[in-house]
Amino acid sequence: KFRTIMHERTPASGKTGTNITKEEMAAIHNLKNNREITILPADKGRTTVIMDTEQYEKQMNEMLQDRNTYEVLKRDPTEAKKRKLKTILKQLQEEKKIDKQTYNHLIPTANIIPRIYGTPKIHKPGAPLRPIIDSMGSVTYNLSKFIDRLIGRGLIITVQPEQEGSIYIVKRINRSIRRLSLHGSSSNTLELNCIGPF
Incomplete structure (x- = not known):
């Protein structure tokens, strides 16, 4: 009986319903595609912040101009780091410090460069940006997760x-x-x- 009721209430397409109206969905779509604004999570408080894109990019560029923190590279170091990490992992496997499964998990396959973005500190005057590095898919991503789990113990x-x-x-x-x-x-x-x- 339960399966029958569920079948009757589930649309033929298999998609579940939504409590968002067509007008609200259109508004969300327009916000998402509006290049003049940037939608970001706040640094704290589970709040969403809408910033003027020009202002956001200006603040990010000013942050990256700090030569005490950031360095301009002459070339992309991704491939060199990938080769170096492969060499280290191979050595660890040969020395029996990691097994074959761990080696296969940690060996880098992607060439994605880590990205930086900022989350507004709305609790501070001027709402400065906190830099966040998104390294998902990068050369050291799996290694970072592996080490994080070890430290987490x-x-x-x-x-x-x-x-x-x-x-x-x-x-x-x-x-x-x-x-x-x-x-x-x-x-x-x-x-x-x-x-x-x-």
Whole structure:
């Protein structure tokens, strides 16, 4: 009976319904194709921001002009990095430090160059842009995900600031770092995430 009801309520095309009217759909389509505006997620707060494209590109170009942070390259380094990574992975496999499956997963196949874009910090005066690097499909993308999973197996400390004083929290973190060191880790990465600080 359930399958019969579902069949009767599902359009013949197999597509599900939508609660967006034709007028709203047309408006969304027009916004998407309007080259004069750029639609971006805000840096925080799950908010969508609509910026003037000219202003957005101006801010991004000004950011990239900072020669203390960014360097102009004379040639595309993608192929060289790809060859170097293949050599390193091959060596790791030959030394039995990674297996064949891991090697095949990490070996770079794409030549996509990482892209940069900015997300507006709407909580700050002037809404400056935070640079975000999108490396999906790049030479080191699979390697980055692999390393991230390894690091992610580290230690998670949960504290309740409203119940535990700051000195007690610092002592707990120090004890945890010493415990990691005793387990033979010579290099540790510590990340502190403050959830709901206000």
